[in-house]
Amino acid sequence: MSVGKMFMCKLMRLPLIALTSCPAEFWGDVAKDFFWKTKHTGQFLDYNFDVTKGEIYIKCMEGASTNICYNLLDRNRVCQFANVLKAQGVKKGDRVSIYMPMVVELVVAMLACVRIGAVHSIVFAGFSAESLCERIVDSQCCLLITADGFYRGDKLINLKLLADEALQKCRDKGFPVGVCVCVCVCVCARVCVQVPWNPEVDLCWDALLRGVSDECEPEWCDSEDPLFILYTSGSTGKPKGVLHTVSGYMLYTATTFKVVFDHQPDDVYWCTADIGWITGHSYITYGPLANGATSVLFEGLPTHPDVSRMWEIVDKYNVTKFYTAPTAIRLLMKFGNEPVQRYKRSSLKVLGTVGEPINPEAWQWYYNVVGEKRCPIVDTFWQTETGGHVLTPLPAATPMKPGSATLPFFGVVPAILNESGEELEGPSEGYLVFKQPWPGVMRTIYGSHERFESTYFKKFPGYYVTGDGCRRDKDGYFWVTGRIDDMLNVSGHLLSTAEVESALVEHEAVAEAAVVGRPHPVKGESLYCFVTLNDGVMYNSELEVELKKQVREKIGAIATPDYIQNAPGLPKTRSGKIMRRLLRKIACDERELGDISTLADSTVVEQLFQNRCCTAV
Numbered sequence: 001m002s003v004g005k006m007f008m009c010k011l012m013r014l015p016l017i018a019l020t021s022c023p024a025e026f027w028g029d030v031a032k033d034f035f036w037k038t039k040h041t042g043q044f045l046d047y048n049f050d051v052t053k054g055e056i057y058i059k060c061m062e063g064a065s066t067n068i069c070y071n072l073l074d075r076n077r078v079c080q081f082a083n084v085l086k087a088q089g090v091k092k093g094d095r096v097s098i099y100m101p102m103v104v105e106l107v108v109a110m111l112a113c114v115r116i117g118a119v120h121s122i123v124f125a126g127f128s129a130e131s132l133c134e135r136i137v138d139s140q141c142c143l144l145i146t147a148d149g150f151y152r153g154d155k156l157i158n159l160k161l162l163a164d165e166a167l168q169k170c171r172d173k174g175f176p177v178g179v180c181v182c183v184c185v186c187v188c189a190r191v192c193v194q195v196p197w198n199p200e201v202d203l204c205w206d207a208l209l210r211g212v213s214d215e216c217e218p219e220w221c222d223s224e225d226p227l228f229i230l231y232t233s234g235s236t237g238k239p240k241g242v243l244h245t246v247s248g249y250m251l252y253t254a255t256t257f258k259v260v261f262d263h264q265p266d267d268v269y270w271c272t273a274d275i276g277w278i279t280g281h282s283y284i285t286y287g288p289l290a291n292g293a294t295s296v297l298f299e300g301l302p303t304h305p306d307v308s309r310m311w312e313i314v315d316k317y318n319v320t321k322f323y324t325a326p327t328a329i330r331l332l333m334k335f336g337n338e339p340v341q342r343y344k345r346s347s348l349k350v351l352g353t354v355g356e357p358i359n360p361e362a363w364q365w366y367y368n369v370v371g372e373k374r375c376p377i378v379d380t381f382w383q384t385e386t387g388g389h390v391l392t393p394l395p396a397a398t399p400m401k402p403g404s405a406t407l408p409f410f411g412v413v414p415a416i417l418n419e420s421g422e423e424l425e426g427p428s429e430g431y432l433v434f435k436q437p438w439p440g441v442m443r444t445i446y447g448s449h450e451r452f453e454s455t456y457f458k459k460f461p462g463y464y465v466t467g468d469g470c471r472r473d474k475d476g477y478f479w480v481t482g483r484i485d486d487m488l489n490v491s492g493h494l495l496s497t498a499e500v501e502s503a504l505v506e507h508e509a510v511a512e513a514a515v516v517g518r519p520h521p522v523k524g525e526s527l528y529c530f531v532t533l534n535d536g537v538m539y540n541s542e543l544e545v546e547l548k549k550q551v552r553e554k555i556g557a558i559a560t561p562d563y564i565q566n567a568p569g570l571p572k573t574r575s576g577k578i579m580r581r582l583l584r585k586i587a588c589d590e591r592e593l594g595d596i597s598t599l600a601d602s603t604v605v606e607q608l609f610q611n612r613c614c615t616a617v
């Protein structure tokens with residue numbers, strides 16, 4: 001990565017916010033702009049970040065009560081649908097699963113939950129029936145909201161069928177889900193899918209709304225009441241239900257949105273993410289709506305019907321602030337400058353990236369070609385767990401370096417630790433951790449506070465551990481280098497290798513599986529899978545197809561293996577641990593193996609090199 005050159009855009013408008021040394025004072029001022037039914041009684045931010053001193057907890061504005069929906073907007077349809085949910089027996093604190101494409105009804109459904117104090121758990125519509133079922137059961141949802149179908153490019157996805165399949169799986173596991181409310185007409189009119197209908201459990205969105213009152217008194221929620229659960233891959237295979245709570249999350253997403261995008265009343269903001277991911281929660285729904293921002297809600301692909309799609313929309317709506325992922329930038333970059341330059345893009349003022357560190361080459365293209373050197377780039381680092389941006393430049397205020405998320409947001413205190421947990425000073429590289437909470441940080445893993453503590457706080461007592469590696473340069477800039485544990489980032493989405501492996505091993509032919517990332521020019525990483533078959537089973541292309549299908553069904557299309565290699569043996573340490581480091585070398589055909597003294601049987605490695613797959617399956 002080139003560290004050298006600093007980029008500084010002409011100062012546009014500096015965010016009107018004073019940096020204060022005391023986070024509680026700073027956030028207390030922010031809170032004054034919101035509506036509180038009752039005032040907080042305890043400390044503004046009360047916490048324990050040190051596992052050695054007792055249970056980990058973070059509380060923001062305890063004793064205060066509010067309602068996010070009320071703070072965001074008071075739109076009729078939202079109230080109507082909130083009344084529908086109530087009529088279905090959904091109460092404050094109940095979990096509601098939402099499995100929908102990027103349609104307005106998705107936002108309505110999430111805010112209707114919020115209005116009545118129910119906790120939404122949105123499952124990305126690209127996930128399989130199995131994944132949906134697992135998430136419904138884990139969060140004990142009482143209701144599922146879905147849609148009939150949608151198009152991904154030219155391909156029709158019959159979402160209702162997948163939802164039915166998921167509910168059947170839940171029933172098979174003995175888990176009852178009350179009803180399946182299906183958003184029907186608006187999507188259906190366009191898609192024309194014939195959905196199977198079971199009158200005992202299925203309800204039609206439009207029919208439900210008929211004649212329903214458009215008034216719904218918001219449910220006033222305590223600051224630390226749960227707001228939503230969002231699942232993220234866990235390194236042990238089972239997804240983690242990250243839980244965010246009402247007040248802190250509201251203040252944090254509203255403020256980061258306002259400052260990081262330098263939000264102004266005449267802006268037209270467009271974030272291309274899906275609401276199924278945290279980016280869509282924080283920076284399509286909550287942050288922008290809390291600021292009354294005008295937003296573009298996009299359903300579709302950046303390359304469909306052609307690769308100018310993004311820029312066509314930018315011109316059509318005069319988009320001023322544009323937020324997308326490095327994987328989309330790399331994808332579009334492949335088609336050269338012409339598709340971009342076909343449109344004016346003169347309305348653009350700030351460009352943002354999210355999802356993974358952006359490689360400097362893509363940064364340069366985004367800056368020079370898309371933004372024509374006039375638009376600052378906000379390269380935002382954050383996670384599902386952090387709720388909002390934690391490392392980020394402020395547009396036109398922070399000098400940029402391509403590939404660096406630059407500096408912490410107000411009140412965020414990062415540190416870099418070495419392997420033994422000591423804080424490193426100055427230029428250094430190690431584990432990225434945070435020393436104190438900010439209002440929007442996650443509070444627990446739903447159903448397992450113990451897993452929350454062991455995942456994020458046990459490794460280095462006193463710190464929140466991000467799981468990412470990081471380098472700090474001589475100017476104090478942070479460069480996030482990637483996951484330290486065994487995660488893959490495919491197109492900016494974190495996948496756990498363990499989850500893919502367990503999907504492979506569930507196939508009757510497979511005895512053992514190990515999955516590693518292999519660099520991919522567009523997706524960032526591709527999935528390279530090694531499978532050891534059961535005795536007597538023959539490896540062939542049919543099996544390969546079955547395995548791919550198996551993973552796709554278990555986890556979703558995003559996790560489809562790119563390479564599958566038959567591995568009669570896997571490199572293991574003497575204690576039986578798979579040496580993934582060596583598998584990564586094999587996947588990339590790198591013969592420099594480094595220290596292999598712990599390897600139990602070195603002939604295995606030679607054999608795997610000889611049978612590498614060179615082309616994707």
Ligand SMILES: *[C@@H]1O[C@H](CO)[C@@H](O)[C@H](O)[C@H]1NC(C)=O
Nearest residue numbers: 268315316317318319346347
């Ligand atoms: C976008 O800006 C152009 C030029 O300033 C203007 O003519 C057009 O009406 C605007 N479009 C919208 C949708 O506001």
Ligand SMILES: *[C@@H]1O[C@H](CO)[C@@H](O)[C@H](O)[C@H]1NC(C)=O
Nearest residue numbers: 418419420421422423424425
């Ligand atoms: C980092 O770790 C090593 C031991 O692993 C220790 O000796 C060293 O002093 C640590 N601290 C710093 C600040 O480098």
Ligand SMILES: *[C@@H]1O[C@H](CO)[C@@H](O)[C@H](O)[C@H]1NC(C)=O
Nearest residue numbers: 356357481482483489524525
């Ligand atoms: C994600 O992938 C990029 C390459 O596309 C890599 O540089 C980076 O280390 C990864 N980031 C994370 C957070 O895993």
